[in-house]
Amino acid sequence: MKANRAIKAKGVFINRNRYMLLILLAGFMLCLCPPFLNTYQVKFLSFLLINILIACSWNLIGGFCNYFSFGHGVFFGIGAYAFAIAWVRFGIYFYLSLILGGIMSAGVALLMSPILRLKGLNFALATLALLEAVRIIFQKWGFTRGLKGFDAGWKFPMTLSDQHFFYLIVLVFILMQISLVGFMASRYGFASAAFKEDELMARGIGINTTVCKILAFILSAFWAGVTGAIYAPMITYISTQSIFGINWSIKPIVVSIFGGIGSLLGPIIGGIILNAIDHFLWERFLEYHTLIYGILLIAIVLFLPKGFMDYKDRLTRLFQKKKPYRPIVDLD
Amino acid sequence: MMLDVIDISKSFGGLSVLGNVGFGLKSGQIKGVIGPNGAGKTTLFNIITGVYRPDSGQVHLYTNESRLSLHCMRPHRIAREGVGRTFQKPSIVWQLTVFENALLGAMNQHRRQPVCGRKKLKEWTEYCLEAVSIDPQMWHSEASKVPIAVIKKIEFARAIALAPTLVLFDEICSGLSRMETDELTALIMAYREKEGVSVLFVEHDLRAVKNVCDEVVVIDFGRVIFDGGIHDAFKDPKVIEAYIGEERA
Numbered sequence: 001m002k003a004n005r006a007i008k009a010k011g012v013f014i015n016r017n018r019y020m021l022l023i024l025l026a027g028f029m030l031c032l033c034p035p036f037l038n039t040y041q042v043k044f045l046s047f048l049l050i051n052i053l054i055a056c057s058w059n060l061i062g063g064f065c066n067y068f069s070f071g072h073g074v075f076f077g078i079g080a081y082a083f084a085i086a087w088v089r090f091g092i093y094f095y096l097s098l099i100l101g102g103i104m105s106a107g108v109a110l111l112m113s114p115i116l117r118l119k120g121l122n123f124a125l126a127t128l129a130l131l132e133a134v135r136i137i138f139q140k141w142g143f144t145r146g147l148k149g150f151d152a153g154w155k156f157p158m159t160l161s162d163q164h165f166f167y168l169i170v171l172v173f174i175l176m177q178i179s180l181v182g183f184m185a186s187r188y189g190f191a192s193a194a195f196k197e198d199e200l201m202a203r204g205i206g207i208n209t210t211v212c213k214i215l216a217f218i219l220s221a222f223w224a225g226v227t228g229a230i231y232a233p234m235i236t237y238i239s240t241q242s243i244f245g246i247n248w249s250i251k252p253i254v255v256s257i258f259g260g261i262g263s264l265l266g267p268i269i270g271g272i273i274l275n276a277i278d279h280f281l282w283e284r285f286l287e288y289h290t291l292i293y294g295i296l297l298i299a300i301v302l303f304l305p306k307g308f309m310d311y312k313d314r315l316t317r318l319f320q321k322k323k324p325y326r327p328i329v330d331l332d
Numbered sequence: 333m334m335l336d337v338i339d340i341s342k343s344f345g346g347l348s349v350l351g352n353v354g355f356g357l358k359s360g361q362i363k364g365v366i367g368p369n370g371a372g373k374t375t376l377f378n379i380i381t382g383v384y385r386p387d388s389g390q391v392h393l394y395t396n397e398s399r400l401s402l403h404c405m406r407p408h409r410i411a412r413e414g415v416g417r418t419f420q421k422p423s424i425v426w427q428l429t430v431f432e433n434a435l436l437g438a439m440n441q442h443r444r445q446p447v448c449g450r451k452k453l454k455e456w457t458e459y460c461l462e463a464v465s466i467d468p469q470m471w472h473s474e475a476s477k478v479p480i481a482v483i484k485k486i487e488f489a490r491a492i493a494l495a496p497t498l499v500l501f502d503e504i505c506s507g508l509s510r511m512e513t514d515e516l517t518a519l520i521m522a523y524r525e526k527e528g529v530s531v532l533f534v535e536h537d538l539r540a541v542k543n544v545c546d547e548v549v550v551i552d553f554g555r556v557i558f559d560g561g562i563h564d565a566f567k568d569p570k571v572i573e574a575y576i577g578e579e580r581a
Contacts, residue, residue, distance in 0.1 A: 187439050193425050194436050201423040204381055205490055206411035206440030 016185045027174040034163045042162050048275045049169045050231050055267035057223040058252035063262035065216050066196045071127030073248035074134050075105040079225030080232040080243050084154035098229045105225025106218045113214045135244035153239030165234050176223045183219055188212045260307030269308050334359040334530045335498055340389035349375045350554040362531040364545035372554040373534045374420055377502050381417050382407040414443050416491030417500040422483045426476040433475055433486050434461050437493035460493040464519055481512040500532045505540045517544045
């Protein structure tokens with residue numbers, strides 16, 4: 001039974017089938033919700049899911065591959081703008097435009113893949129620079145309605161109800177999780193555990209690290225793009241300031257770190273808890289809510305540096321008596 | 333000839349690390365590469381496995397079918413063509429199990445038979461772990477919790493999981509006790525007998541080198557100062573000088 005674990009899961013951290021079941025169940029439960037909720041709650045849940053979606057897509061490149069991208073908002077923004085241009089300007093079918101948003105992002109990721117040669121801080125800086133560069137291009141370019149400096153942005157007609165958007169986001173959520181689990185359970189995902197640890201070693205045992213990284217980057221960008229494409233018509237107006245702001249790049253990082261980097265469930269749990277805290281504070285302490293939110297964040301990261309998924313370890317360490325040291329093998 | 337290293341030179345910045353290094357390795361032979369610290373042994377390994385490109389010179393690997401020019405191939409291609417290696421600093425994925433670490437190598441194996449399908453892959457990994465005699469009870473414990481001798485065996489298993497024709501050991505005995513060293517060298521020799529692979533063996537432990545190797549290459553300051561039978565090596569005045577220093581008259 002135990003002997004089969006590695007092969008069965010093959011994905012590194014999680015049992016694939018159990019996780020898929022969990023996600024399908026969660027998606028099904030979410031789909032049942034809307035009739036019992038008012039419009040505000042549906043909207044709140046939609047925003048929560050959007051946060052989770054972008055955090056999950058960041059986690060693929062930032063968490064599993066250890067490439068801390070500070071410009072993940074680029075893909076979110078390109079998705080949103082590609083959707084806007086396809087749907088409003090060219091009148092392409094709504095759902096096709098959503099996918100087009102994802103494909104455009106993935107294409108940009110493919111073009112930008114040489115920056116994966118950089119590592120650590122250099123990569124983070126390069127992605128930050130990429131974000132700024134793309135923002136300025138979109139601001140100045142007539143095609144994206146940048147209108148040289150001041151932003152005209154894109155307005156969308158209200159076509160779908162809030163509930164409709166909610167169902168759409170849940171659908172994307174399920175598809176995304178399936179693709180992420182599929183990737184992590186494939187040999188490319190499994191290999192990412194190796195090159196995260198030591199790239200020289202990974203190449204020495206026959207892993208084509210370049211292909212693995214680029215695949216992860218593209219998949220990550222694709223889902224970020226789709227998320228952006230859904231977000232755009234949901235809030236009915238986008239501009240470069242709101243979409244390409246640093247906000248959309250920092251959020252997924254905070255959520256992932258909080259939930260637990262490099263675990264599939266981490267960003268989901270992190271997103272739920274952070275949004276709940278944020279919402280609660282905003283309701284009670286309107287004036288000081290960001291201050292308290294910040295302090296709470298610092299406290300939580302201080303006590304759970306590996307993220308919320310680490311809570312089991314922490315709790316057991318707190319409440320368990322210290323066991324005497326037991327060597328794993330007898331040395332005699 | 334199995335591996336042919338021809339006039340390899342490599343320098344980093346102004347520092348010449350290897351100068352015109354050349355030697356050959358016969359099929360099924362175990363060859364030691366020894367020399368004092370900083371002689372360029374690991375650099376040589378890194379050139380053979382494609383991590384560095386040599387400034388000049390060539391490395392050829394002869395297999396049944398063809399001749400491969402390793403000096404212009406990328407590391408993962410070289411590994412897949414059947415050059416397994418271990419690392420000087422133990423580098424395995426610590427949060428994975430022993431089995432999964434071996435699996436990382438096994439899944440890139442393309443030479444023996446296409447190991448596709450989980451059952452085949454599992455069998456192949458188990459075969460490799462058995463070949464290095466890791467206790468099956470330990471297969472599914474986390475790699476960060478097993479002793480150093482097992483870590484070295486994991487590296488060995490991962491290297492042979494590629495079904496290699498040439499295995500390079502980079503100081504695999506460092507940090508092991510005498511008994512563990514003997515066990516490991518016995519394993520290496522047994523594996524050579526069974527599979528007929530060629531082995532390049534970098535080691536500081538001269539006792540282990542004497543036990544294992546048929547021939548030895550001695551490198552000092554990036555130059556080959558001796559190439560030949562193991563027993564002649566330690567009588568050679570140049571080798572003695574490199575290791576112990578010049579005799580004062």
